[in-house]
Amino acid sequence: MQNVLASIWRPKDGMEIHDLGGQRYSFVFFHVLDLQKVVEGGSWTFEQNLLLHHKLEANEDAHLVRLNRMDIWVQIYDLPTGMLSERILKSIGDYIGVFIKADSQNVKGGWKLFVRIRVTMDVDKPLKRKMKIKREGVLGHG
Structure with a gap:
């Protein structure tokens, strides 16, 4: 290993x-x-x-740490034009898990196949695959 x-x-x-x-x-x-x-x-x-990893703090027992969270890059496809804002990306990340950050290589405007965000996910929960975004920026579950 x-x-x-x-x-x-x-x-x-x-x-x-x-x-x-x-x-x-x-x-x-x-x-x-x-x-x-x-x-x-x-x-x-x-x-x-x-x-799955966890940075041990002083006096923390490695055998007792609950390993159920992971940080992962998520690719978001088919994001409508004009919806590529930090606020929208954070909302999407928080729907999936807990938003950490958007990829600094994500470009605002223009044509792009996908954007990436980093989220913390609970591996014990099922994946969320779809999300509806209304034009007003109000988010809904799909």
Whole structure:
């Protein structure tokens, strides 16, 4: 696992993975930028299993942490022209889960196949696939 993930993440200052048992692992990064790149870079899988993560605080037991949330980039298709605003994107993100941010590469105006937003999702809840947006900017569930 360590070799595969290190080859994908390419941490500049290295990393270690410790098996804690019960399908839990401790990931140790030796530079804060390496950790930041992995945490913000996407949702990750290993051998078709989702890697859920949590940054441990002092005195927190890794075996007791509830791992049910993940940050993920979501692609939004067919957003009507004129609806690409931070307010609308935040509303969509909060409908899906909890809005974190819009991709800085999203362009305002013009033609684009999709826009991306980053949201925190509860993996225990079903995915929401559709949402109706009214012209006035009022959001509805679809």
